[in-house]
Amino acid sequence: MEAKRRLLGMTLNELKEVASELNLPAYASKQIADWLYKKRIVSISEMTNLSAANRNTLSEKYVVGMTSPSEFMKSVDGTIKYLFQVGVNAFVESVYIPEEDRATLCVSSQIGCKMNCSFCMTGRQGFNGNLTTSDIINQIQSIPEYEKLTNIVFMGMGEPLDNADELFKALEILTSSYGYGWSPKRITVSTIGVAKGLQRFLKESDCHLAYSLHSPFPDERLSIMPVEKAFPAKEVIAQIRQFDFSHQRRVSFEYIMFDGLNDDLRHAEGVAKLIAGIPCRVNLIRFHAIPNSPLKSSNTENMNAFRDALTKKGIVCTIRSSRGEDIFAACGMLSTAKKEQKN
Structure with missing residues (x-):
């Protein structure tokens, strides 16, 4: 049947x-x-x-096709990680992050990921398929906290712009009058810079953009992000620079800080040069450790010095608060554990 x-x-x-x-x-x-x-x-x-x-x-x-999360874990800080089954032994995560004046949901766009960044647990799963628009919207609509949501970020499992067709349908539903009617200012799409998808996003969407940088130096970035070979940061940032960000859309650069790898003042200077002239912010992120990885998070002193160096250059820079470290904090850890349990 x-x-x-x-x-x-x-x-x-x-x-x-x-x-x-x-x-x-x-x-x-x-x-x-x-x-x-x-x-x-x-x-x-x-x-x-x-x-x-x-x-x-x-x-x-x-x-209708709405399904409830199969599991959830709640942190002492109020963060909730939800697990959704999207096929036979296939799982994705979304994360609800409550704060004083906002409530953000981080949603997934793929089952696993092709990009294989060395610091990401999702990349270790390999790529197991794109989520449908239904899978994406279900993560948002089915959680008990839906009515409290103020923001959506596509920063969960997978590369959103590698699943552009389904992503754009989800963005349409989120922002259209027949759908949720949200302002694009409430939605951020994160990317490592897939060229074709990024070009389409910059032309068709007014949602905010977050670009995963993590190092200003090509060889070093390539060592932790194989995508640097196909989509060099310098070329991606040149593409971003062509578009007007002075109105609705905001661009941010995401920068996970690793101890002894990318967290000194030389790197801060490199970042400043690379993004000079782009109205933006830089978000410094503490690394959430993953199993069998030599990478460690930068210390607070280095993160503060890095932030202050960018601030002196006139770049808005913030250190993102760590959330949910007691509940498989790193993206992909809960779904990986569930998959291994099923096997």
Whole structure:
């Protein structure tokens, strides 16, 4: 028997195609979108402004498709890591991060990752597939804290711009009037700089951009990020520089600090030169240790000195607070543990 398709994650145009396929009234697509994204129902039977006959017709081939997290872990600081099953022995994570004036959800875009950064647990899993728009939206819509969310960041498992088609549909649903109606200012997409996807993002989206830099020096960056060979930071930053960031979109540079590797003043000077003239901020990030890695987080003294050096250059620089260190803090650790348990 053919599996039923999920409605959750469909754009309005896709819902119009569903209505046409099933000979439903043209206005039914907007009604379905309203039930999915405004009212967040879990069953087609709840779509009460569709006739019973039309609900039955819709149910023959489709389901809403919202599923609850399979597990969660809560930190002493309030951070919650959710685990979602997205296939046979396939899992992804999202992380809810509450703060005084905001509540952020970090969502995944892929099962594993192709990029193989040496400091990332997700990269060790290898690449096991792209998430669908339904998988992405489900991470947001199914958690109990949904109503509290103020921000979404695509910084979870995977490289968002390596799954551009599904990402852009998710961004449409998040920001459109038929969907969540969020301002693009509430959404940040993180990337290591996949050229084709980045070009499309810069042209089509007003969401914020976060670029993973981690070293200003090509050879050193290549040693921890193989992607430097295909998409050199210098070329990616030149591409970013061409676009106007003075209005809605903000660009930030993410910089994980490793002890003795990229955390001295020479590196701070290199970063300043590389991004000079771009209205931006630099986020310094403490490294969350992963098993069997020689990498260690930079100490507070070095992080403060690095921040102060960039600040003196007129660059906005902050040190990101570490969250959830008691609950498999590093991205990919919980899903890896679950996968190994299943094996």
